[in-house]
Amino acid sequence: MAVAVWGQETVFQTFKDTRVINSHSVETLKAGRMDIRISHRFGDIAGTAGGWQTFYGLENASDIMIGAEYGFTDNLMMGINRTKGAGPLKQNVHGFLKFRLITQEYEGSQPFSLAFLALGSGSTMPKSEIEGVLNFFEKSAHRFSYHLQVIMARQFSERFSFQISGGWTYRNIVPSDDQNDLVSVGAATRFQLTKSIGIIVDANFPISELRTTENGYYPALGVGFEWETGGGHVFQLNVTNATGIAETDFIPYTQTNWADGQYRLGFTISRLFTL
Amino acid sequence: MRNAVTLIILSIFLVGSVASWDEVHNKSWDDQLGVASVLRELGDSVVISKLPDFTVKGASAEKGKSIIEMGFAEKPGGGKSGKQSSHFVCTSCHNTSQEDPDLTVNDPLARLKYTADKGMPFLQATTLYGAVNRETYYNGDYYLKYGELVEPARNDIRGAIQLCATECAQGRALDDWEMESILLYLWDIDLKLVDLNLNEEEKEMVVDHLNNSNDHQEAIDLIKSRYLLKSDATFVYPPDDRKQGYDHAGNAENGKLIYENSCLHCHYKQKYSFFHLDSRKLSFKHLRAKAGSYSRQSIYQVIRWGVPTKSGKSSYMPQYTREKLTDEMVEDLRAYIEQQAQ
Numbered sequence: 001m002a003v004a005v006w007g008q009e010t011v012f013q014t015f016k017d018t019r020v021i022n023s024h025s026v027e028t029l030k031a032g033r034m035d036i037r038i039s040h041r042f043g044d045i046a047g048t049a050g051g052w053q054t055f056y057g058l059e060n061a062s063d064i065m066i067g068a069e070y071g072f073t074d075n076l077m078m079g080i081n082r083t084k085g086a087g088p089l090k091q092n093v094h095g096f097l098k099f100r101l102i103t104q105e106y107e108g109s110q111p112f113s114l115a116f117l118a119l120g121s122g123s124t125m126p127k128s129e130i131e132g133v134l135n136f137f138e139k140s141a142h143r144f145s146y147h148l149q150v151i152m153a154r155q156f157s158e159r160f161s162f163q164i165s166g167g168w169t170y171r172n173i174v175p176s177d178d179q180n181d182l183v184s185v186g187a188a189t190r191f192q193l194t195k196s197i198g199i200i201v202d203a204n205f206p207i208s209e210l211r212t213t214e215n216g217y218y219p220a221l222g223v224g225f226e227w228e229t230g231g232g233h234v235f236q237l238n239v240t241n242a243t244g245i246a247e248t249d250f251i252p253y254t255q256t257n258w259a260d261g262q263y264r265l266g267f268t269i270s271r272l273f274t275l
Numbered sequence: 276m277r278n279a280v281t282l283i284i285l286s287i288f289l290v291g292s293v294a295s296w297d298e299v300h301n302k303s304w305d306d307q308l309g310v311a312s313v314l315r316e317l318g319d320s321v322v323i324s325k326l327p328d329f330t331v332k333g334a335s336a337e338k339g340k341s342i343i344e345m346g347f348a349e350k351p352g353g354g355k356s357g358k359q360s361s362h363f364v365c366t367s368c369h370n371t372s373q374e375d376p377d378l379t380v381n382d383p384l385a386r387l388k389y390t391a392d393k394g395m396p397f398l399q400a401t402t403l404y405g406a407v408n409r410e411t412y413y414n415g416d417y418y419l420k421y422g423e424l425v426e427p428a429r430n431d432i433r434g435a436i437q438l439c440a441t442e443c444a445q446g447r448a449l450d451d452w453e454m455e456s457i458l459l460y461l462w463d464i465d466l467k468l469v470d471l472n473l474n475e476e477e478k479e480m481v482v483d484h485l486n487n488s489n490d491h492q493e494a495i496d497l498i499k500s501r502y503l504l505k506s507d508a509t510f511v512y513p514p515d516d517r518k519q520g521y522d523h524a525g526n527a528e529n530g531k532l533i534y535e536n537s538c539l540h541c542h543y544k545q546k547y548s549f550f551h552l553d554s555r556k557l558s559f560k561h562l563r564a565k566a567g568s569y570s571r572q573s574i575y576q577v578i579r580w581g582v583p584t585k586s587g588k589s590s591y592m593p594q595y596t597r598e599k600l601t602d603e604m605v606e607d608l609r610a611y612i613e614q615q616a617q
Contacts, residue, residue: 012544012551030545032361158555195561233549272549274361 011104014113014155015163017270018069018077018098020188020202021222021238022250026113026153026163028100029071034275037081039065039245039268046261057264062086062243067094070275075100086243087253088134089123089145094246096120104154117149121248134173142173147247153188163188167204169251183207184251196228200238206251213257220254224266236268302485304478306469310498311407311462317484317491317498325407325432327462331455339460342453343371343403351452359453360446367547368400368443368593371464378405378470378502381598387532397536399593400443401506405466406432407458408502413438415508416596432458443593471501509597513575518567520575521602525610533600533608541592548592559616566609574612578605 015025018035029035043060044050050057067081078097085092096119104113123143128135137143146169153163165186174180188202204220211217224238241263244250256262302316314322327334333351341348343365346358365371374397375382376389390397401409412435413425421442427434436457440449449457473481477497484494514521535554542552552558565572571582581594595605 012553158557192557194564195557 009106009108010110011106011113011155014104014153014161015188015190015200016198016226016228017234017236017268019236019268020163020190020200021224021236021240021266022204022220022242022245023163023165023186023188023202024098024115024117024149024151024247025188026100026115026151028075028077028098028115029069029272031071031073032275033071034273035069035079036271036273037065037067037069037268039063039266041086041240041243041245041266042264044256044262044264045239046263048261050261062264063245063249065245075103081246083245083249085123085125085249086245087249089121089125089143089249090135091125092121092123092246092249094119094121094248112152112154115151115153117147117151117247119147119149119247121145121147121246134175137173139172145169145171145248147251149186149247159192161190167247167251169248171248171252174252178210178252179208182211182252198226200224200226200236204242204251206254211252216255218254218257220250221258222266233272234268234270236270238266238268239263240266302482304468304482306467308468309462310405310466310468310471310502312465313468313481313485314408314495314498317495319491319495321410322407325458325462327455327458328451331451333452334455334459336456336459336463338453339456339458340463342449342457343369343460346446348453348456356450356453358446359440359449360444362446363444363547365403365439365444367541368398370395370398370402371404372402373404373466373470374402378466379500381503381507383599383601383604384529387529387536387604391532391536395536396540397533398540399537399595399599403461404464405470405502407461407465408504409506410504412505413508414505416510417508419510432461445591466502471498473497473501507596507598510594511579511597511602513573513579514602517569517573517575520566520609521606523603523606525603525606525608525613527607527610527614529604529607530609530611530614533604534611537600538608554615556616559612562612563616566612574608575605578608 013027015027018025018027018029041062043054043057043062045056054060061084063084063086065081065083067079069077069079071077076099080095083092083094084090096117098115098117100113100115102110102112102114104110121144123135125135127137130136147167149165149167151163151165153161155161167184167186169182169184171180184204184206186202186204188200190198190200192198201223206217218241220240220242222238222240222242224236226234226236228234241256241258242250242254243256244253311322338348342359346360346364347356350356372393372395374390374395375386377385387397411429412432413421413428418425421438424438424442428438433454436454437448440446481494481497484491538552541547542550545551562574566574571577577592578595578600582592
């Protein structure tokens, strides 16, 4: 029963994890697997808010995510998590579904993998008494925002993978000088140094005349390394300018700039279980 | 021809069917007749203790096959049963076909080549084919691993199945209908007379015994001499010097078969494990780098001691006993890893 690794055989682990750094990867959980995840983004390492006064950001938490995710099939997963929230909406609860429609084959007819992500976010922060602020929440619907994304990736070799994505984010409530919907594009890559250690990079660019550096908005850029310790445990350490963790947060609200020292340490602990 | 004439050609109701045992009145030689059924006819007391309990409602061999291969089956009242184990199914570690070319000897290398020829995986646990023909279970050093849990399992097939379900598979205990279904299926895949390689004279003697009410011990002894009555287990230490390995030159060709038919059976795409392995360079380089280390990622460590359960996780990797992988074969595997990591 020699296991065929080439030909029609589908590629396994274009990325090690279901996330790159800020972005979702094209990966889904295997059927029956549960992933308990904790992600953390500290404060600015440098710049006016960083340095010794905050121990290079380690004494601050820009955002924290705690969640659980589950694979219904090898190509369909869902997740629910809670984030502190780094944008104007806090105490967020997110739910998402990710479906992988195409899986790359080594030498078959599928040269890439393709996945779709649908995410909904709801802020549970208290309603403000101040009219005009985002969390005044005149309607309950104002608490919600959404993100749809298509993700395409290819593993070029066992060491190198590349991914591009296109997203559409819709926030039910935005400041008066903003737009509800926002298109974005993203790119991510992985370079595997050894079987267990890899370097990962990702970037997300909002496409809007309102999302310019002149207006104080920046692409979310991250670089990190991930370490698979075996036994279903992947540890990721990263540095990114994004303060938020969820797509409905870091895509519309990244106003921190690498060039100003506003990058931060982040980590994700992912622990897999079989149910 | 003379022997054929002398054989008593009578009706057979037994072929592969437990339900028809009581209808056997006239016996002739049939290659596909189950050995356990014949032993039962001959009055062997050991095999009689393994008869399924037909009073348990809702049990069937078909359901037993489903539980063994998929971990679940249709419940007696309808609907699908919950998976017996989240981590393993029986076929993660057991084949269900004959895996040894010679049933009278334990020869892991011959088994490796035989299973490869048959397109079967090469696994840590003994095949379920002929499980009802074996007389003791969890033999040898399994007492070191499971302690007193072995006692109700060693001489009782139901105890052995239940221990396998709860400890080896780290799953729930089997319900009565599941247990009897598995037993019915195991009776379906017991050794067949053809597997015994009896000559014509021996066949004639067995048939003669089947049709006479004399003392059948001679025939029972003959049949039982043609296969191993137990699957022994000897736990082995990793080599003292893991960089050096065992004192054997490895054969990479054999190592390839071990890697592909054993390691990848569980690890490829994390089928039964969280640790993915494939036939690409990074996997081999990783295994080569860790082989000489004193960590749980060393092939010597995981092969000889397995991987224990970890906090919050009950999945693990069982070890290979000497009867399943000799020291020479471990070096074969290392030789293949070294070759492929170049």
